[in-house]
Amino acid sequence: MKLFDVYPLYNVTPVRAKDVYIYDENETEYLDLYGGHAVISIGHSHPHYVKKIKTQLEQLGFYSNAIQNPLQQRLADAIGEQSCLHNYELFLCSTGAEAIENALKLASFHTQRKKVIAFHKSFHGRTSAAVAVTDSPSINAPLNQQQEVTFLPFNDIEALTNTLKTKDYCAVIFEAIQGVGGLDQPSDDFVFAMESLCKKYGSCLIADEVQSGFSRTGTFFAYQKNKISPHIITMAKGMGNGFPIGGILVHPEIKSKHGMLGTTFGGNHLACCASLAVLDVLKEENIQERTIALGHYFKEKAQEIPGLKNIKGRGLMLGLEFDFEVATLRKELIYTHHIFTGGSGNKNLIRILPPLTVKEKHFDLFFEALKSALNKIREYQV
Ligand SMILES: Cc1ncc(COP(=O)(O)O)c(C=O)c1O
Numbered sequence: 001m002k003l004f005d006v007y008p009l010y011n012v013t014p015v016r017a018k019d020v021y022i023y024d025e026n027e028t029e030y031l032d033l034y035g036g037h038a039v040i041s042i043g044h045s046h047p048h049y050v051k052k053i054k055t056q057l058e059q060l061g062f063y064s065n066a067i068q069n070p071l072q073q074r075l076a077d078a079i080g081e082q083s084c085l086h087n088y089e090l091f092l093c094s095t096g097a098e099a100i101e102n103a104l105k106l107a108s109f110h111t112q113r114k115k116v117i118a119f120h121k122s123f124h125g126r127t128s129a130a131v132a133v134t135d136s137p138s139i140n141a142p143l144n145q146q147q148e149v150t151f152l153p154f155n156d157i158e159a160l161t162n163t164l165k166t167k168d169y170c171a172v173i174f175e176a177i178q179g180v181g182g183l184d185q186p187s188d189d190f191v192f193a194m195e196s197l198c199k200k201y202g203s204c205l206i207a208d209e210v211q212s213g214f215s216r217t218g219t220f221f222a223y224q225k226n227k228i229s230p231h232i233i234t235m236a237k238g239m240g241n242g243f244p245i246g247g248i249l250v251h252p253e254i255k256s257k258h259g260m261l262g263t264t265f266g267g268n269h270l271a272c273c274a275s276l277a278v279l280d281v282l283k284e285e286n287i288q289e290r291t292i293a294l295g296h297y298f299k300e301k302a303q304e305i306p307g308l309k310n311i312k313g314r315g316l317m318l319g320l321e322f323d324f325e326v327a328t329l330r331k332e333l334i335y336t337h338h339i340f341t342g343g344s345g346n347k348n349l350i351r352i353l354p355p356l357t358v359k360e361k362h363f364d365l366f367f368e369a370l371k372s373a374l375n376k377i378r379e380y381q382v
Contacts, residue, residue, distance in 0.1 A: 012024055012030065012334065013025055018045050019043040020362055021044070032355060034353050034354070035238075039240075042285075042287070042357060043355040046241065048277055048280060071273060072090070079249070085249055088251060089250045090248075092246070093246045093248075093266035096210035097127040097130040099248050100208065100234055103248050104171060107171035107204035110170070115168045116147070117150050118133035118152075118173050119175075119178075122134055122174070123135075124173060132147030132149050136345070154186040171205070172206065174186060176223040177217060179344075180211075181346070182319060182346030183312035183313040183317070206232045211237055213235040213236075214239050216356065217315035217316070218292040231251045234246070234247075235249070243275070282356075295313075295314055304371075305371065308320060309321045326343065326347065329350070329370075329373055337369035
C-alpha cells in the first residue's frame with residue numbers, strides 16, 4: 001500500500017533523538033532548532049519524561065472518560081499553578097485542531113451565535129471549523145466554506161468594533177504571536193480592545209496558544225504579556241513533548257453541561273502522564289525564565305547577520321526575515337550543516353522553534369552555519 005502523498009519531505013530519516021539532537025540511520029547528528037513544529041518542549045527523550053511514561057504504561061495506558069481518572073485533576077492543578085489561571089476549568093483532547101473545534105463550539109453554545117472573527121495570516125488547524133478560521137483558501141474545501149468567518153487585519157480597532165457591534169459573532173480568535181503566518185503580533189492596544197469589545201458585545205475571546213503556550217515565549221501563555229482574561233485558551237503542541245495531547249482552559253463564566261463536549265482519547269492516562277512530566281521539567285529546570293534570556297541572546301547574535309531584514313517573535317518562538325525566499329537557505333542548513341529550521345507562510349522567513357532546553361552554544365553553532373550558508377548562496381548568485 002502506498003502512503004497518501006500530502007507531505008513534501010526532506011530526505012532525512014531520524015531513528016533516535018536526545019535533547020536538542022536528532023540522529024539518522026547513519027548516526028549523522030542534526031541540531032533540532034524546529035522541535036517538530038514547536039512540539040518538543042523539554043527536549044527529546046528527557047529521562048524524567050521517559051521514566052514517567054514507561055511506569056504509567058506498565059500500570060494503565062488508557063481507559064475512557066466514563067471512569068474516574070485522577071491524573072486529569074492533577075494535570076488541571078499543575079497547569080493552574082504554572083499559568084496562575086487557577087479559576088479556569090480544563091477540558092482535554094488530543095490535538096491542536098481539536099482544541100480549536102472545541103473552543104469554537106463552546107463559544108457558539110455559550111452565545112448561541114455562529115459567526116467568528118479571525119485575522120489575516122492566521123493558522124488554527126485543518127479540521128472543519130479550525131480550517132475555516134484559518135486564512136488560507138487553498139486548504140479550505142467547499143465543505144469548510146459553509147462556516148461564517150470574517151477575516152480582519154490586526155490592529156484595526158474600528159473594523160473590529162463595527163463587526164462585533166452587529167452582535168452576530170460568537171467569538172474572536174487570535175494568536176498572540178502568529179506561528180505559521182510568520183510571527184506577526186497584535187499591538188498591546190489592540191489586545192486590550194479585543195478583550196473589552198468582546199465583553200461589550202457579548203462575544204467570546206479565544207486565545208490560540210497551541211503553538212505559543214507552555215512557556216515557549218517567556219510567559220506560560222504568550223497572551224499573558226498583556227493582562228487580559230480570554231474566555232477560552234487553546235493548547236497542544238508543547239503540552240506533551242511529542243505525546244498527542246491538547247486542551248482548552250475555560251473561564252468560569254462559561255458553564256459546563258454533561259455531554260456538551262466529549263472525546264474517546266482525550267485526557268487518557270498516558271497523555272496526562274506525559275503532560276505532567278513536561279510540567280515537572282518546566283518547573284524544575286526553570287525553563288520559562290531561560291527562554292527569555294535565550295531569546296535575548298538569539299536576537300543579539302542575529303544582529304551580526306548581514307542583510308537580515310527583521311528579527312521577529314520572543315522567547316524561543318523566533319523568526320529571521322530576509323529580503324529573499326529562504327527555501328534554498330534552509331536546504332543548505334539541513335543538508336550541509338545538519339540543522340533543522342522551519343518555514344512559514346512568509347516565504348522570506350526562517351522559523352526557529354527549538355526544544356526549550358536549547359543552550360547559547362547551539363545558537364552559536366547556528367549563526368556560524370547561517371553565515372556560511374548565506375555566503376555560499378551569494379556566491380551562486382554572483
Ligand atoms: C496556532 C495553531 N493553532 C492550531 C494548530 C493546529 O494544531 P494541530 O496540527 O495539532 O491540529 C496549529 C498547528 O500548527 C497552530 O500553529
